[in-house]
Amino acid sequence: MSAAATQTTILDAAETLFAEAGFAATSLRELTAKAGANLAAVSYHFGSKEGLAIAVLKRRMDPINAERRARLDALHKQPTVEAIVRAFVEPLLRPGVVHDATPVRPGSGFCRLVGRLMVEQPPFLRDFLTAQFRDLGWRFSDALRQALPGCDAATLWWRLHFLVGAIAHTLQNAATLRHLTDGLCRDDDVDAVVEHLVQFAAHGMQAKAPKPKTARRPKESSGR
């Protein structure tokens, strides 16, 4: 088997298992067994378990973020908030990205993995994730600011942050919601989930900014 093929099977297995159980709770023995590869292959091809995690993220995240940028650039001069939100959400939730013959399907391993690692954020991934998202975040918050002149940059960054959390939680725990609602909310209809998310986020983005700018919020009657 070629080296590339081995790496792909390992990456695929890692994607699934890291997503399901998390980075720390997944052992390389379990992982390589699932991949049909030798235990030592991880060290050989990726240097270490951490190197593997970064490789898993990198092969998917780069194309997705590239498509986000492309969609943002392709918008009209005065795009709607919804269009901007859609450019942010859809490449991740409906990726259609293929790498080494392993496509990203909605609800597949990688989607859940991002949901998990985006919030788990082991220390060794922090810088990597931050670097991946910094430029993209500024582009989107700028685009939103143009569409929403009443909002300052900080407010829109916060809302982008909330959106990321909503996406991550949805990717990770949609099945829990189905269970919680006795099947009322179905997580297998990706189109519907995307629409729910876009509607909610796009409308939330258009709320008025909570405080003018630097004004101290006066003390409310608080219990403590």
Added chain:
Amino acid sequence: MSAAATQTTILDAAETLFAEAGFAATSLRELTAKAGANLAAVSYHFGSKEGLAIAVLKRRMDPINAERRARLDALHKQPTVEAIVRAFVEPLLRPGVVHDATPVRPGSGFCRLVGRLMVEQPPFLRDFLTAQFRDLGWRFSDALRQALPGCDAATLWWRLHFLVGAIAHTLQNAATLRHLTDGLCRDDDVDAVVEHLVQFAAHGMQAKAPKPKTARRPKESSGR
């Protein structure tokens, strides 16, 4: 030292460490060292590491959810969406809960722990978390449905789900956002964060429902 005092110091240390590094990545040796307790104390007092995690959640979650219910019940007959959202958000983000002389401060260990475990969801916690949230979720989705007659239950459950994700991500990664924005978004002003979150979520809740009910969404012009 009394048994209760030992348990409290262990719970406090676990709260902090589980929040920072996660359940799987925190060892009992590290944990008991921080607590100034003996390694065997965890097994003795909580049965196992998993039992400890459940105890950590339980001591905080019960009062917080109780206050959520109380706030919801205390609302006027026709509450605004914002008031309902506030009843959901504030008890968690501004808890003011004291247990065994260890108060929950905003941004303290427990807040981040919830953010983490809400999304990490180790298998042994799934049922516990689901049980904790089931009744509460229905109450809030019902209240929202009354305030938003145009929305069906599933839509409002989804939005509640998004809100949980936004809260969790904020609790867990607010510091990352500060770093990402070069200090523009400050996570130390809890009041401001709560306002941002409430405005965003309350407004998002009032979006029109994405699809009438059972109608199939017509195929849009999609790239693939």
Added chain:
DNA sequence: GCGCGTTTCAAACGCCCGTTTGATCGCCGC
């Protein structure tokens, strides 16, 4: 101040972890 149930302690148990090693395999150029 003795006895006894509770709590703490140091030590050890067995297990599984991530990584390394050195031999072996398979393929391609020559």
Added chain:
DNA sequence: GCGGCGATCAAACGGGCGTTTGAAACGCGC
């Protein structure tokens, strides 16, 4: 067809893990 090298393999390494053990220390009613 053979040398060389990248890839694979079984095995072992040292270490850290969660848990258990049995003895020591403690607290308190009598």
